Amino acid sequence: MKALRFLASAAAVAMASALAAQDTPKQGGTLNAVIQPEPPGLMLGLIQNGPTQMVAGQIYESLLRYDSDLGPMPSLAKEWTKSEDGLTYTFTLQDNAVWHDGTPFTSADVVFSVDVFLRETHARLRASLVHVARIEAPDDKTVVFTLNQPFGPFLGIFEAGTMPIVPKHIYEGTDYANNPANNTPIGTGPFKFEEWQRGSYIHLVKNEDYYMEGKPYLDEIYYQVIPDAASRSVAFETGKVDLLPGGSVENFDIPRLMAMDNVCSTDEGWEFFGPHSWMWLNMHEGPMQDKNLRKAVMYALDREFARDALWNGNGKVAKGPVSSVTRFHEANTPDISFDPEKAKEYLAASDYNGETLRLLPLPYGETWQRWAEATRQNLSDIGIKVDIVATDVAGWNQKVSDWEFDMAFTYLYQYGDPALGVARTYISSNIAKGSPWNNVSGYVNEEVDTLFAEAAIQADDATRQEMYTKAQNIIVDDVPVAWMLELAFPTIYRCDLKNPISTAIGVNDGMRDAWLDR
Amino acid sequence: MLRFTAARLVKAVFILLAILVLNFVLIHAAPGDPAAVMAGEAGAADEKFLMDLQERFGLDQPFSVQLWTYVKGAIQLDLGYSYRQQMPVAELIWDRLPATLLLTSTAFLISIVVGVVAGVLAAQAQGTWWDTLISSVALLFYATPLFWVALMASLVFSVFLGWLPGFGYETIGANYTGFERVLDIGKHLILPAGTLGLFFTAIYMRMTRASMLEVSRLDFVKTARAKGLRNSLIQRRHILRNALLPVITLAGLQAGQIVGGAVLTETVFAWPGIGRLMFEAINQRDYNVILGVFFISAAMVLLFNLITDILYSIVDPRIRLTS
Numbered sequence: 016m017k018a019l020r021f022l023a024s025a026a027a028v029a030m031a032s033a034l035a036a037q038d039t040p041k042q043g044g045t046l047n048a049v050i051q052p053e054p055p056g057l058m059l060g061l062i063q064n065g066p067t068q069m070v071a072g073q074i075y076e077s078l079l080r081y082d083s084d085l086g087p088m089p090s091l092a093k094e095w096t097k098s099e100d101g102l103t104y105t106f107t108l109q110d111n112a113v114w115h116d117g118t119p120f121t122s123a124d125v126v127f128s129v130d131v132f133l134r135e136t137h138a139r140l141r142a143s144l145v146h147v148a149r150i151e152a153p154d155d156k157t158v159v160f161t162l163n164q165p166f167g168p169f170l171g172i173f174e175a176g177t178m179p180i181v182p183k184h185i186y187e188g189t190d191y192a193n194n195p196a197n198n199t200p201i202g203t204g205p206f207k208f209e210e211w212q213r214g215s216y217i218h219l220v221k222n223e224d225y226y227m228e229g230k231p232y233l234d235e236i237y238y239q240v241i242p243d244a245a246s247r248s249v250a251f252e253t254g255k256v257d258l259l260p261g262g263s264v265e266n267f268d269i270p271r272l273m274a275m276d277n278v279c280s281t282d283e284g285w286e287f288f289g290p291h292s293w294m295w296l297n298m299h300e301g302p303m304q305d306k307n308l309r310k311a312v313m314y315a316l317d318r319e320f321a322r323d324a325l326w327n328g329n330g331k332v333a334k335g336p337v338s339s340v341t342r343f344h345e346a347n348t349p350d351i352s353f354d355p356e357k358a359k360e361y362l363a364a365s366d367y368n369g370e371t372l373r374l375l376p377l378p379y380g381e382t383w384q385r386w387a388e389a390t391r392q393n394l395s396d397i398g399i400k401v402d403i404v405a406t407d408v409a410g411w412n413q414k415v416s417d418w419e420f421d422m423a424f425t426y427l428y429q430y431g432d433p434a435l436g437v438a439r440t441y442i443s444s445n446i447a448k449g450s451p452w453n454n455v456s457g458y459v460n461e462e463v464d465t466l467f468a469e470a471a472i473q474a475d476d477a478t479r480q481e482m483y484t485k486a487q488n489i490i491v492d493d494v495p496v497a498w499m500l501e502l503a504f505p506t507i508y509r510c511d512l513k514n515p516i517s518t519a520i521g522v523n524d525g526m527r528d529a530w531l532d533r
Numbered sequence: 534m535l536r537f538t539a540a541r542l543v544k545a546v547f548i549l550l551a552i553l554v555l556n557f558v559l560i561h562a563a564p565g566d567p568a569a570v571m572a573g574e575a576g577a578a579d580e581k582f583l584m585d586l587q588e589r590f591g592l593d594q595p596f597s598v599q600l601w602t603y604v605k606g607a608i609q610l611d612l613g614y615s616y617r618q619q620m621p622v623a624e625l626i627w628d629r630l631p632a633t634l635l636l637t638s639t640a641f642l643i644s645i646v647v648g649v650v651a652g653v654l655a656a657q658a659q660g661t662w663w664d665t666l667i668s669s670v671a672l673l674f675y676a677t678p679l680f681w682v683a684l685m686a687s688l689v690f691s692v693f694l695g696w697l698p699g700f701g702y703e704t705i706g707a708n709y710t711g712f713e714r715v716l717d718i719g720k721h722l723i724l725p726a727g728t729l730g731l732f733f734t735a736i737y738m739r740m741t742r743a744s745m746l747e748v749s750r751l752d753f754v755k756t757a758r759a760k761g762l763r764n765s766l767i768q769r770r771h772i773l774r775n776a777l778l779p780v781i782t783l784a785g786l787q788a789g790q791i792v793g794g795a796v797l798t799e800t801v802f803a804w805p806g807i808g809r810l811m812f813e814a815i816n817q818r819d820y821n822v823i824l825g826v827f828f829i830s831a832a833m834v835l836l837f838n839l840i841t842d843i844l845y846s847i848v849d850p851r852i853r854l855t856s
Contacts, residue, residue: 045706047705047706052813053813055571055574055617055618055619056618056619064571064574065574138572138579138581138582141579141581142579192589197619212805213618213625213628213629213805214628214629214632214805214806214809214810215701215702215705215803215805216705218706235706237705237706239701239705239803240803240805241700241701241803242800242803242809242813243800243801243803245684245801246687246699246700246801246802246803249687249688249691249692249699249700250699250700250803252692253691253692253695253698253699255698255699255700255701406564407565407816408565408570408573408816408817409563409564409565409566409569409570409573409816409817409818410563410564410565411565412565412569412570412572412573413564413565413566413569414564416569447580449580449583450572450579450580450583451573
């Protein structure tokens with residue numbers, strides 16, 4: 016078996032030269048960051064919501080990290096090989112990684128985590144692991160994954176939030192959800208859990224025994240819990256925090272913060288997630304079953320205005336189901352840009368008879384509220400009546416899950432590959448009441464089903480691209496959802512904080528490389 | 534007074550039980566359940582994930598069984614387990630209670646002292662520019678929305694002037710101990726307690742002033758003056774004592790909120806108290822936490838009502854306690 020080698024050294028050299036271009040990192044210092052909302056827990060194997068990933072991403076690690084082009088980089092695995100038939104992946108682990116309690120990290124931890132623990136606890140990974148037949152550890156530092164059939168996105172499921180490696184010696188044979196160790200998370204990462212004052216802050220300290228010489232640079236990190244968006248701006252303005260992760264403050268506050276001295280921002284660090292926003296169009300019942308009406312809606316939406324006026328110019332108009340940062344994005348799908356005249360033509364051709372349609376905004380703050388209002392304006396301009404239905408998060412969840420809407424805002428992550436984060440929205444086998452993340456629209460197209468199913472299990476990228484391009488063209492023409500924006504959530508930080516983002520998941524594992532120039 | 538107290542306490546138990554059941558029914562009638570919210574925060578879920586959560590929380594049980602389990606627990610003072618925070622509710626509330634008590638009772642003291650003193654001053658100086666000033670300021674505080682005052686206070690004193698910390702309970706990472714820590718917490722307390730106290734300060738002030746003026750026109754005050762009593766004595770013994778009754782009623786109401794926390798103030802100033810805990814729990818449909826906070830604060834309201842009634846009889850011996 017001739018092995019195809021993806022050696023770590025190339026990536027390491029690239030990273031090193033990027034660092035050398037800057038100043039030499041300084042050791043020490045305290046980083047204050049904002050966290051919102053307060054995470055429910057920090058045991059990344061059990062909980063994967065946004066705030067948990069942000070903090071626990073410094074504590075737990077996975078086998079790989081990803082650069083901004085979603086290319087794999089070493090993490091707990093220092094190198095890896097893929098067999099030519101695409102069925103066997105062999106990972107070689109770091110030599111001297113240890114758990115925060117001093118126990119050595121070995122391949123047994125990986126096998127336990129992926130094959131036993133996460134299969135039980137991790138809904139998203141569980142879906143990918145269907146393709147994995149066996150996970151074995153021939154020796155302490157080697158792990159071999161054997162697949163049932165080639166699985167195109169396989170090398171993309173090794174990020175910390177997707178496949179956190181947890182300590183076998185603490186969790187094996189226990190009731191995972193009620194293990195007392197969940198309150199004092201133990202990982203292999205660059206930072207160790209120190210203290211959590213509920214309602215106030217989470218305190219992490221440097222892992223002195225980290226396996227990378229000299230890293231991490233920071234001594235400690237405080238994640239401060241500040242529930243009010245305006246107060247988070249104040250906290251940054253008054254110098255109490257140095258880092259506002261994407262989405263921490265309302266968009267209209269960003270220009271004011273950016274005008275301060277020594278303030279930087281970046282859109283990077285979201286490539287892996289590719290947050291893609293759209294409106295679900297309810298095709299189960301009601302007027303949105305009419306394709307002409309859906310097209311009328313699509314042409315009526317002035318998404319450039321929404322980006323510039325509401326999102327402060329951040330983001331990109333979404334033209335179809337696959338985000339431009341996700342692999343296999345097709346740029347040349349049919350054009351559905353803002354065009355009120357065309358919208359009126361389609362509306363005239365539709366069966367719409369003037370009834371009022373229910374629009375659910377996302378209850379995530381001011382920007383989303385205003386976006387719903389702008390959308391209502393766009394639609395009423397061409398003659399569609401819209402009623403905005405107010406809900407809180409729990410109510411939104413339920414209404415979307417129960418298909419009680421005509422249009423509903425949402426945004427979903429794409430996880431770098433159409434098979435991981437795109438197909439779920441459009442395949443008919445994924446229509447089920449009770450969840451807001453499956454095929455909520457109720458879109459059924461056999462050809463699309465086949466294309467997604469086939470493309471996921473191809474070993475060859477060129478074949479996959481061909482299939483995904485075809486699928487994207489069909490979906491754009493069918494308009495099962497109204498695509499809005501590829502969202503950008505700028506991370507705002509003081510310029511003397513260097514490298515807060517070094518991978519495609521941004522601040523979620525960025526503190527390994529971050530340092531303070533003070 | 535003993536019999537009165539005992540009878541009231543028995544009544545209170547039944548009222549509490551009724552509140553418990555009513556809250557349970559109301560919260561469960563709201564759309565959305567904790568399993569769906571938690572799955573929502575995780576951004577992904579399959580059927581197994583949701584079912585596991587519902588089973589763990591007992592949400593797959595019939596409603597009547599859930600209600601019975603809860604009431605049974607509450608009677609034994611077991612407030613249940615927080616789904617989202619993964620901690621016993623009693624422990625969560627206990628952790629957050631000191632911060633809330635500090636904030637609300639400081640605000641309570643500030644408002645009652647400042648309010649009553651200002652009210653007395655205004656009444657004594659009735660019709661002068663001094664009275665006009667106090668009354669206008671009180672009206673302004675009374676009419677201004679709390680969240681706006683809170684944001685402005687933090688903008689002015691924290692961002693522009695840099696005198697006071699704009700949020701939080703203490704300086705994080707400073708590791709102060711002893712007196713230094715007390716001083717630090719005190720600094721953090723000024724803005725939230727001040728803002729929270731403003732509204733009630735205004736009410737006490739207006740009420741004290743009006744009440745003082747009303748009482749001072751009554752016959753027994755005239756009698757006292759005719760007897761040639763010193764003015765300060767008349768003001769204190771005869772007028773203020775009688776004028777305080779409505780103030781006590783209001784103070785009883787405010788005191789009932791001491792444990793319930795102050796949702797807006799705690800949220801704006803990132804104060805780690807009960808009010809915020811409850812607000813977040815409502816958003817996350819964390820039933821047990823919501824019910825736990827409601828239960829504790831309802832108990833406190835009942836308790837303070839009782840204390841208020843007893844206080845009446847002490848301040849004004851003519852009022853008799855009958856259950």
